[in-house]
Amino acid sequence: MLRTLLFIFLALGFSSQAASPGSDSKTNALAVSITPAEKRGDAAIIPDATHKPVFTTNTILIAGQRVTYIAEAGMLPVLSATGTVRASVFYVAYTRQGDKAEAGNRKAETRPVTFCFNGGPGSSSVWLHMGALGPRRVKMNEDGTLPSPPFTLVDNEYAILDKSDLVFIDPVATGFSRPETEKAENFFGDTADLESIGEFIRLWTTRHDRWLAPKYLCGESYGVFRAAGLADYLNRRYGMYLNGLILVSGILDFSTIITDAGNDVPYPLALPAYTAAAHFHKKLPADLQADLDKALAESRDFAKMEYVRALQQGDRLPAADRKKIVDELARLTGLTPSVIEDNHLRVDEAVFRRQLLRDQGLILGAYDARITGRDADPASPYPDFDPSMAAVRGPFAAGVNSYLRGELKFENDLPYEVLAGVQPWNYGAQNTYPNSGTRLANMMNQNPYMRVLVLGGRCDLVCPVDTMHYALDHVAIDAAYRGNISYAEFDSGHMMYANLPDLKKLQRTIEEFLGK
Numbered sequence: 001m002l003r004t005l006l007f008i009f010l011a012l013g014f015s016s017q018a019a020s021p022g023s024d025s026k027t028n029a030l031a032v033s034i035t036p037a038e039k040r041g042d043a044a045i046i047p048d049a050t051h052k053p054v055f056t057t058n059t060i061l062i063a064g065q066r067v068t069y070i071a072e073a074g075m076l077p078v079l080s081a082t083g084t085v086r087a088s089v090f091y092v093a094y095t096r097q098g099d100k101a102e103a104g105n106r107k108a109e110t111r112p113v114t115f116c117f118n119g120g121p122g123s124s125s126v127w128l129h130m131g132a133l134g135p136r137r138v139k140m141n142e143d144g145t146l147p148s149p150p151f152t153l154v155d156n157e158y159a160i161l162d163k164s165d166l167v168f169i170d171p172v173a174t175g176f177s178r179p180e181t182e183k184a185e186n187f188f189g190d191t192a193d194l195e196s197i198g199e200f201i202r203l204w205t206t207r208h209d210r211w212l213a214p215k216y217l218c219g220e221s222y223g224v225f226r227a228a229g230l231a232d233y234l235n236r237r238y239g240m241y242l243n244g245l246i247l248v249s250g251i252l253d254f255s256t257i258i259t260d261a262g263n264d265v266p267y268p269l270a271l272p273a274y275t276a277a278a279h280f281h282k283k284l285p286a287d288l289q290a291d292l293d294k295a296l297a298e299s300r301d302f303a304k305m306e307y308v309r310a311l312q313q314g315d316r317l318p319a320a321d322r323k324k325i326v327d328e329l330a331r332l333t334g335l336t337p338s339v340i341e342d343n344h345l346r347v348d349e350a351v352f353r354r355q356l357l358r359d360q361g362l363i364l365g366a367y368d369a370r371i372t373g374r375d376a377d378p379a380s381p382y383p384d385f386d387p388s389m390a391a392v393r394g395p396f397a398a399g400v401n402s403y404l405r406g407e408l409k410f411e412n413d414l415p416y417e418v419l420a421g422v423q424p425w426n427y428g429a430q431n432t433y434p435n436s437g438t439r440l441a442n443m444m445n446q447n448p449y450m451r452v453l454v455l456g457g458r459c460d461l462v463c464p465v466d467t468m469h470y471a472l473d474h475v476a477i478d479a480a481y482r483g484n485i486s487y488a489e490f491d492s493g494h495m496m497y498a499n500l501p502d503l504k505k506l507q508r509t510i511e512e513f514l515g516k
Contacts (some may be wrong), residue, residue, distance in 0.1 A: 044413035048180065049077035049088040054409050057097065059091040060155045062162040064073065068097040069135060069161055073366040073410040076203055077180075084098045087187065089200050090176035092125075092408065093167040093208075094135060108334070112164040112214040112248070112514060115201055117171065119222025121193065122422040124175040125168040126400045127392075128220055128248070132497035132506060133166055135159045136407070138392075138399040144498035145371055146391040151398045153407075158507040163514045167204060172196055173420045176412045189426030190434065193226060194233040201230070202238050207421050214243040221463060221494065224250020232439035237448065242443075244451040246510060249463050249494040250284045252440065253267045253474070255433035256467035259348045264311040267346050268303035269466045272366070274352055275299035276458035277369035283334025283356060296458070299332045310345065349461040350382045363387065368493025369459040392416070392498055420502070437475040444477045444484065451484045455506065465489055486513070 013053040045337035053074025060067055071094055071219060077317050078087040096111070116128045130153075132136050141147050161164070170177045179187065187196050205211055219227035224247040234240040259266050279282050279292050288295035310325045317325070325345055330337045333347070339355050340347060347355075353364040365371040365388025372391055373387030397418050403408050427434040444450055454472070456465030472485060488509045492499035498504050 030302075032037055045411050046178075046414055047075055047088075047176070047410075047412050048178075049075045051075055056408055058135065060157065060159065060161075065162060067135075067162050070095045070097055071135075071408055073404065073408040075176070076200055076207075077252055078199050078457055079203065080088060085180045086182050087172045087196060088177060089172065089196070091167055091200070091204070092129065092134075092404075093165070093204070094161055095165045096161060109209055109212045110214070111388070112216060113167060113205075113210050114160070114164045114216040114218050115169060115204075116218040117169045117197065117223045117226065119224070119250075120174070120228065120419065120422065121171075121188070121222050121425045122174060122420045123172045123223075124400075124416070124418050124420075126175075126396050126418055126494055127177045128218060129168040130394075130396060130399050130403065131495060132158075132248075132503065133160050133218065133340045133510075134168065135161055136403060138395045140392070140395060140498045140500075142500040143370075144368060144388075144391065144492055144495070144500075144502075147395060149394065149398075151395040153399050153403060156328045158503050160507060160510050160514065163511045165213075169197060169200060169234075173422055174417050175415055176416060178414070184422075188422045188424070190229065190428045191223075192426070197226065198230055198233045199238055201234065202240070205240070211240075215240070216244045216246060217242060218246040218248065218510075219250065220248040221250055224248065224433070224468075226382050228252060228436040228440035231443040231450065235443055241447050242450055244453065244513065245440075246453045246455070246513065247468070248352055248455045249455075249457060249465075249496070250468060251463050252437045252468065252471035253433065253435045254427075255435070256470055257463065258433065259346070264293045264308075264346070266348075266467070266471075267305045267311060269470055269502055270349065270461065270464045271303040271307065271329075271332060272296050272299045272466050273369070273458060273461055273464040274335075274347070277352075277364060277461070278332075278334035278356060280370050281334070281357060281364075281457060285331055288331070295332070302328055302332060303466075352460065353383050354381060364461075365389070365391070365493065366461050367495060368457065368498070369461050370492055381432040387397070388493060388495075392495060435471075437471050441475040441477045444475075444481050448481055448484070451513070451516070452486070453492070453510070454485065454487045455496070455509065456487075457490045457502070459492055460494040460496075 053072045056071045058069060063118060073092045075088040075090055077085040080091055082085050116126045116133060117125050130317060135156055136153050139152045139154045159381055160328055172179055173184050186192060217227040217230055227245050227247060231242050255265050256269055257266050275295050284290060284295060326340050327335050329340045335355055343351055349366060353366060356364055357372060361374055362372040363375055363383040366386045368388035371388040375384035401416055454468050456468060458465060490496035490502040490505060492502050496502040
């Protein structure tokens with residue numbers, strides 16, 4: 001179902017003026033010379049890498065501290081080995097003002113910079129950009145549910161711009177990024193993706209004189225798979241070492257989420273997410289309902305022990321043992337024993353989403369199982385749509401289109417592709433599941449200073465948080481470096497930052513990580 005499709009991931013300024021830091025007014029005028037087509041009376045505007053970036057200045061409050069920053073919106077070329085432009089990549093970069101390098105001042109060069117992207121494959125960076133890390137965010141209901149349109153933007157007092165500069169990257173075919181001299185499908189694959197994003201990071205770092213700065217990658221969903229590969233690729237291709245990876249709601253090993261026949265790995269790893277969702281909807285027995293931590297601990301213990309042993313036995317599992325497994329799964333998921341029996345002890349996320357609140361006529365979200373909705377055919381065995389994706393798609397699409405043109409002054413008549421079709425995607429794996437863990441391990445063994453922060457939502461059914469624990473527990477890194485990996489869990493789902501309490505925790509967690 002959804003796991004085999006796209007994995008998206010999924011402060012009003014005190015002053016606002018067009019300003020290129022360190023430039024005179026004449027240069028600055030060139031930087032913002034793009035004007036809407038209807039005012040110029042000519043063809044549609046389609047900026048590419050030859051256009052100068054647009055700069056604006058703003059100030060927000062983060063943790064009570066006034067932070068003035070330069071926003072840079074522009075296109076950067078993806079260059080071939082011979083220097084020809086293969087594609088133009090759209091980005092938005094934020095640099096804290098006052099840290100700009102001047103003659104004899106190296107402060108800006110050593111300020112941390114974090115390169116951010118979402119996943120898909122085929123997602124723009126809008127989710128991390130305007131939901132979590134950037135200085136402006138889409139205003140959702142505090143619990144992450146859909147607000148009533150029209151939608152609004154607010155200052156993001158939980159941005160991390162006080163601790164790190166930020167660069168949000170839209171891969172080729174997403175956002176405003178487009179191929180130039182090649183077919184789009186040349187960029188649709190694991191290796192091609194690492195090459196284009198890696199080249200972007202190299203060129204941005206070079207043009208902005210940030211080779212000596214601490215560098216981090218923050219990826220969400222498939223962006224985690226990408227970040228792990230990039231850590232290795234940037235070293236092999238350019239000798240660029242990273243200080244850390246921030247891995248949000250991600251996937252490293254596809255065998256942990258794809259429920260093919262014969263692959264029983266995903267089911268025990270998804271069980272704690274089912275328990276968390278059932279707890280939120282008050283479907284667990286009284287003793288588990290009274291204590292979420294106890295419920296999750298019991299769910300994880302059962303998943304690793306009795307449940308795994310039962311699945312390994314297949315149809316040889318004795319009837320009495322089978323009944324015990326069914327009863328315990330029902331206890332930990334809130335599902336009826338008949339649903340578990342009908343699915344041969346193997347309940348995938350689509351079945352769980354349909355069945356948990358079926359008596360109420362509700363389906364659960366895949367990206368956030370706390371969020372519910374109603375679909376057209378309650379008799380269908382699977383939900384027709386994902387209520388949690390429906391909750392964010394409209395607000396974020398409206399927000400980014402308004403923000404880029406209205407506040408950042410970047411004009412482009414092409415549609416901003418929030419989610420683009422990039423299929424088929426070449427994962428580079430043959431007769432096996434794609435796995436980026438080996439590349440991550442290679443880099444951790446070579447660079448013992450690189451740290452990894454793993455963030456996940458307990459109610460994420462697309463990339464359950466336990467899948468990352470499993471994948472990282474199975475990568476071949478020296479025991480001495482396992483202390484470089486840290487974890488944090490959140491109460492909501494995949495885009496935990498849409499839930500305001502989790503957004504606050506997310507900022508604290510990331511800023512503590514960056515400060516180490």
